[in-house]
Amino acid sequence: MDRIDTSFITDFFFLASVRLEENRQTLCRLDGEIGDGDHGTSMANGFAAIEKVIRAQPDAAPADMLRQAAHAFLAEVGATVGPLYASAFLEMATLFDGEQPLSLSEIGQVLSAFARGIAKRGKAQPGDKTMLDVWLPAAQAAERAARAEQPLTRLASLTRGAANAARDETAAMMSTRGRAARLQERSIGHLDPGAVSAALIVDAICATLEERAG
Amino acid sequence: MSGTKRRLSPRDPTPARAPVRFGDDPVLWASWLYYQEGMTQGEIAEEMGASRPTVNAYLADARARGIVNISISTDHMRSVTLARALEDQFGLESCLVVPSQGGARTLIEKVGNAAAGLLPQMVHSGDTVAITWGRTMLAMAQAARLEGLRDVTVVQATGGTTAKIPYSPESCATRLADNIGARRVPISAPAIVSSAQARDMLVQEAVIAEQLQYLSRLDRVVFGVSSLRPNSTIHSSGFFDNALQQHDFYVAAVGSLAGQFIDAQGTPVTGPLSDRFIGLALDDLRRVPTRILVAAGVDKIQPILAALRGGYVTTLVIDSDAADGILRALDVRLSRYAAAGRDTEGSTDDATTPPSARTFVKKFLNDPRDVVNEAMEGALAAYPGHIRQIDDTVRAIGAQAPRPTGKVGVVIGGGAGHEPSFLGFVGQGLADAVAIGNVFASPPPDRILTCTRFADQGAGVVYIYGNYTGDVMNFDMAAELAGAEGISVASVRTTDDVASSGFEDRDARRGTAGNVFVFKVAGAASARMDPLPEVERLARKANAACHTIGVALEPCSMPETRRPSFVLGEQELEFGVGVHGEPGVTRQPHRAADRIVDEVCDQLFAATALGPGQRVAVLVNSLGGTPMIELLLLNRRVQQRLAACGATAHLTLVGHYCTSLDMVGASITLMQLDEELAALLDAPCDGFAWIKP
Numbered sequence: 020m021d022r023i024d025t026s027f028i029t030d031f032f033f034l035a036s037v038r039l040e041e042n043r044q045t046l047c048r049l050d051g052e053i054g055d056g057d058h059g060t061s062m063a064n065g066f067a068a069i070e071k072v073i074r075a076q077p078d079a080a081p082a083d084m085l086r087q088a089a090h091a092f093l094a095e096v097g098a099t100v101g102p103l104y105a106s107a108f109l110e111m112a113t114l115f116d117g118e119q120p121l122s123l124s125e126i127g128q129v130l131s132a133f134a135r136g137i138a139k140r141g142k143a144q145p146g147d148k149t150m151l152d153v154w155l156p157a158a159q160a161a162e163r164a165a166r167a168e169q170p171l172t173r174l175a176s177l178t179r180g181a182a183n184a185a186r187d188e189t190a191a192m193m194s195t196r197g198r199a200a201r202l203q204e205r206s207i208g209h210l211d212p213g214a215v216s217a218a219l220i221v222d223a224i225c226a227t228l229e230e231r232a233g
Numbered sequence: 234m235s236g237t238k239r240r241l242s243p244r245d246p247t248p249a250r251a252p253v254r255f256g257d258d259p260v261l262w263a264s265w266l267y268y269q270e271g272m273t274q275g276e277i278a279e280e281m282g283a284s285r286p287t288v289n290a291y292l293a294d295a296r297a298r299g300i301v302n303i304s305i306s307t308d309h310m311r312s313v314t315l316a317r318a319l320e321d322q323f324g325l326e327s328c329l330v331v332p333s334q335g336g337a338r339t340l341i342e343k344v345g346n347a348a349a350g351l352l353p354q355m356v357h358s359g360d361t362v363a364i365t366w367g368r369t370m371l372a373m374a375q376a377a378r379l380e381g382l383r384d385v386t387v388v389q390a391t392g393g394t395t396a397k398i399p400y401s402p403e404s405c406a407t408r409l410a411d412n413i414g415a416r417r418v419p420i421s422a423p424a425i426v427s428s429a430q431a432r433d434m435l436v437q438e439a440v441i442a443e444q445l446q447y448l449s450r451l452d453r454v455v456f457g458v459s460s461l462r463p464n465s466t467i468h469s470s471g472f473f474d475n476a477l478q479q480h481d482f483y484v485a486a487v488g489s490l491a492g493q494f495i496d497a498q499g500t501p502v503t504g505p506l507s508d509r510f511i512g513l514a515l516d517d518l519r520r521v522p523t524r525i526l527v528a529a530g531v532d533k534i535q536p537i538l539a540a541l542r543g544g545y546v547t548t549l550v551i552d553s554d555a556a557d558g559i560l561r562a563l564d565v566r567l568s569r570y571a572a573a574g575r576d577t578e579g580s581t582d583d584a585t586t587p588p589s590a591r592t593f594v595k596k597f598l599n600d601p602r603d604v605v606n607e608a609m610e611g612a613l614a615a616y617p618g619h620i621r622q623i624d625d626t627v628r629a630i631g632a633q634a635p636r637p638t639g640k641v642g643v644v645i646g647g648g649a650g651h652e653p654s655f656l657g658f659v660g661q662g663l664a665d666a667v668a669i670g671n672v673f674a675s676p677p678p679d680r681i682l683t684c685t686r687f688a689d690q691g692a693g694v695v696y697i698y699g700n701y702t703g704d705v706m707n708f709d710m711a712a713e714l715a716g717a718e719g720i721s722v723a724s725v726r727t728t729d730d731v732a733s734s735g736f737e738d739r740d741a742r743r744g745t746a747g748n749v750f751v752f753k754v755a756g757a758a759s760a761r762m763d764p765l766p767e768v769e770r771l772a773r774k775a776n777a778a779c780h781t782i783g784v785a786l787e788p789c790s791m792p793e794t795r796r797p798s799f800v801l802g803e804q805e806l807e808f809g810v811g812v813h814g815e816p817g818v819t820r821q822p823h824r825a826a827d828r829i830v831d832e833v834c835d836q837l838f839a840a841t842a843l844g845p846g847q848r849v850a851v852l853v854n855s856l857g858g859t860p861m862i863e864l865l866l867l868n869r870r871v872q873q874r875l876a877a878c879g880a881t882a883h884l885t886l887v888g889h890y891c892t893s894l895d896m897v898g899a900s901i902t903l904m905q906l907d908e909e910l911a912a913l914l915d916a917p918c919d920g921f922a923w924i925k926p
Contacts, residue, residue: 052816055814057648061674096671097671140706208562208564
């Protein structure tokens with residue numbers, strides 16, 4: 020139970036799927052304020068599609084499961100988030116290609132892989148008011164907590180706190196990417212929906228971690 | 234007259250008569266002299282042959298009788314409201330907000346001048362004042378004027394920078410010291426040195442140590458902030474070259490303040506530069522009694538907010554757009570700070586009203602999640618002569634028309650919700666296949682690949698789709714996959730939406746209804762068996778010739794939420810909308826249709842440099858909810874304007890071509906034509922949304 024293994028990844032995906040379904044309308048409404056209003060649909064449907072492939076093959080090895088998740092998500096969603104999260108899952112899959120399984124305290128590497136995959140595909144910069152503005156600080160917080168040898172529950176709460184603060188901070192940013200970019204300064208004061216869903220996913224990762232920390 | 238005469242004091246000299254134009258009314262005369270000619274009460278008394286108390290009484294009478302009304306312009310009223318809100322939110326001693334709009338000066342000059350105007354209240358004899366660097370600081374220093382002060386010292390807040398910039402720490406401090414008659418203390422070292430050891434050695438040098446001593450006994454500090462956004466001067470100034478190359482350390486930073494990085498909460502961000510910095514440390518800055526932040530522009534909102542949160546500021550000088558942005562970021566309701574009974578900032582509060590206040594929009598739906606598939610099934614059943622399913626999905630649709638060997642394939646696609654785009658433009662002389670995504674969401678790469686294989690007849694495939702982040706990523710991934718299968722792919726992204734970015738920034742623009750003309754040109758070129766590079770060239774040429782502006786009267790609503798995608802007031806319209814229900818570029822008052830068309834035409838004519846004798850193709854397109862009768866009426870004015878300009882419409886399309894669900898509104902597209910493009914538009918085509926025999 021102290022590894023990031025198939026069971027961890029399964030629990031995480033299922034939990035994220037529940038959270039995104041619960042927030043489907045909220046995310047659509049936020050997206051409607053500065054974008055085209057489909058973000059909740061994309062995220063909830065995409066994670067529902069992942070849930071389906073995992074249920075079909077519950078025993079897949081982590082790397083394989085993540086690659087299937089990437090494909091399922093991309094095929095279901097397309098859109099902007101499809102390629103971004105598919106790239107995140109594929110980048111995470113590479114962490115499991117080696118011999119050594121990841122320990123729970125190495126969750127920061129998973130978050131960093133998400134950030135890396137998303138940054139490579141989307142080419143956004145920090146401060147562009149995108150999901151990256153949550154993934155980067157969350158990954159940093161997790162890695163910092165691990166370096167400081169914080170207990171897992173503390174690591175989880177620091178990571179969640181960093182993600183939520185970063186999410187709120189996107190209200191002060193001006194969109195320069197995606198559809199919201201046409202609004203420029205009118206986007207200020209609105210949370211970025213991609214940042215809000217990213218914080219929900221980080222939260223699901225942290226909750227999965229806490230469950231195992233006991 | 235007799236009523237006022239009684240108030241004259243007994244020692245008044247003989248009063249002079251008012252000039253005729255004042256109708257023998259001394260109250261009006263006095264008011265004129267005071268408010269219009271700017272005379273003092275004493276001067277007026279002399280001019281009128283009355284005493285000062287009498288003039289004073291006249292002026293009071295003028296207010297009481299309503300001869301003189303004092304009003305504060307809306308802009309300035311708004312500034313005061315914003316300033317009060319900021320003072321309250323951050324416990325500032327004072328805040329000055331300068332209107333962002335109006336006046337001939339640049340934003341930085343305006344804010345710099347306003348800050349200079351505050352100095353007499355802030356700086357006193359004997360003070361030691363530090364100043365940082367930057368364009369705003371230099372503007373303030375240049376505008377500063379103080380006379381009659383003694384023993385004021387101006388210190389550079391940091392070491393020096395490259396002399397290549399005109400707003401270096403040295404020049405800001407020198408200019409300020411000169412203009413306020415102060416002594417200047419430089420810091421005779423660079424702000425960033427090459428190593429920590431170098432720093433430790435330098436700060437122990439007697440001369441530098443003595444200079445730095447001044448920074449520990451400051452009475453006032455005036456500083457700016459720098460954004461870390463890509464267009465910020467911090468990148469061009471050479472100040473932090475090394476730091477930004479080591480960006481990993483500074484990923485949490487949102488801005489820099491006196492040469493040091495801070496995060497969103499104002500906490501200093503440490504990194505490789507921290508121990509190589511010479512100047513006023515942030516902790517010391519916070520201990521200075523008066524700390525004046527001067528900053529302008531919406532790109533500075535994040536760093537200003539961080540500086541406020543970090544407690545670095547006692548006095549803030551800022552422009553109204555940035556102030557407004559900060560308060561919106563904090564979700565502060567301005568009505569709390571506006572004068573009673575007045576709404577000086579209605580629009581800000583409106584913008585945050587949740588659309589949930591409205592009821593659901595009624596739609597013909599089964600399970601909303603099935604809307605796209607069910608619509609595609611309906612389309613396939615309606616137009617069996619034009620389109621067919623390629624494989625087991627109804628989201629990859631091909632043309633029934635023959636695809637001869639050697640013909641370049643044309644693959645189009647994008648989100649659903651734009652019907653009849655894009656599948657109505659699949660057919661003979663148009664596109665070969667279309668990939669369809671979810672509502673307003675790009676199709677995934679595998680579906681685009683299915684279309685690519687279908688369309689490829691050995692001569693390669695051209696992708697034509699709107700320039701949106703999602704579409705670009707998915708189509709690019711599909712192109713990589715197709716390339717791996719040996720299919721050459723050329724991608725043309727449409728960018729006809731004038732409103733989505735400036736004229737000079739064509740590549741950042743979005744694709745909207747102009748798509749239709751680009752599909753037509755590429756389809757006609759491929760039908761006459763032009764090779765891939767030629768089809769691509771013509772598609773690009775067609776795109777470059779297309780310019781579109783959209784106007785919405787009502788937002789659209791997504792099938793899943795059935796709520797309006799944004800909120801428009803009863804008398805408002807949204808100018809410059811795209812085709813995804815996203816809000817437009819500006820909100821304007823609703824007005825007569827001809828006036829709306831006029832503004833659209835003004836911008837389109839400018840964008841196309843339209844002149845006499847030119848030929849254009851016109852598309853008056855419904856965004857979904859606007860009926861044909863109104864489109865025809867809009868077209869009437871478009872054609873009048875073309876005629877007035879001396880241009881002719883070679884081809885006019887009016888109807889539903891590229892919609893945005895149920896949005897009430899229309900877009901107007903103009904395409905400049907030469908012989909080549911006109912011939913391709915005139916070629917026959919047969920898609921269910923465009924049939925040309």
